[in-house]
Amino acid sequence: MRYLKVIAQDPRDSGQPDSLYFRFYEGEQLLREATMLERQQLTTLGTTYLKCAWFNAGDREERHLRIFSLNPSADGTPESVRLHFHEGPTIIYKAAAHDLDNDGAFEVILSSDVDNDGHANRTDRNRVRALVRAFLKLGW
Template sequence: MRYLKVFAQDTTGVGRADTVVLEFYQSAQGIQDSLVNQAVAYDFPTDGKIDYSRGDVTNDGRESRLDKLLLDKFASTYLKLNWFNPGKASTRYMKIFSEDFYKDGTPDTVRLHVQEGTGDIDSHTLVAWNAAYDFDNDQVLEWNIHFDINHDGVIDDIDRRLVHRLAELYLLFSWHEPETFEVKVLDIPAS
């Protein structure tokens, strides 16, 4: 399974996040999850606009203008969540991953898990979850389940738009695994 962990940090101590760190992980059953890639974006005056970013978020092995565009959009959207850590702490984060229920190699669900905790990954507490769905498998997210993702005390259309935007951008990172199909070769005697 592939997933993304996103941390926002208030490294300047002004009470608002100024840094967004994206960590791309690969997990396999029975093996410790491995960090495969990392990207970072900075909002130095904490005005909600990204001032500097770096990283290969499209996971194609090179940094490009598209990477910068996607990273900046994702980070500025993530900053609106008001889910950040003081300093360089990493106890508050979001884990994002996709699922392929149709087993056709394309993701049809994106899950956004808001988590908080320290220590091993098992001790992290799921604070809230949100999800976006592609019910007709046309690679367009039509519907989502959302809670108060921006932590303003209200569940509203703003939360729906934030979930949808983060899920859409995550899919553009191409950080999902296509379903592998086992092809069986039949031994047919020649006639």
């Protein structure tokens, strides 16, 4: 399975992350870090991810997001995009966007409290939608 791993770090322990990494994986093998052009394309994804308040104190990497698409019909368009928020190897919570009729629009957004504000609401669904759109722009 191919996925994008997003890691935010707060190396100065200021309460706000100031390092953001985008890494592309195939299974557990790191393929590469995002190129400069890809980092520009990932600006929205990074900004939205930072609003999720899922970052690491110091230079740790335990907390991260893995985002990937599924195409069971094998027609080249994703029917589902999944977001797994990890703490180490454990998935702490998940979110997903599903295209039920394979028309390119995601009709169903499933999410919990992805921005860690204590409420699972429309804002969380909008954050998931923004993360999915930004990820799909990569065409990966």
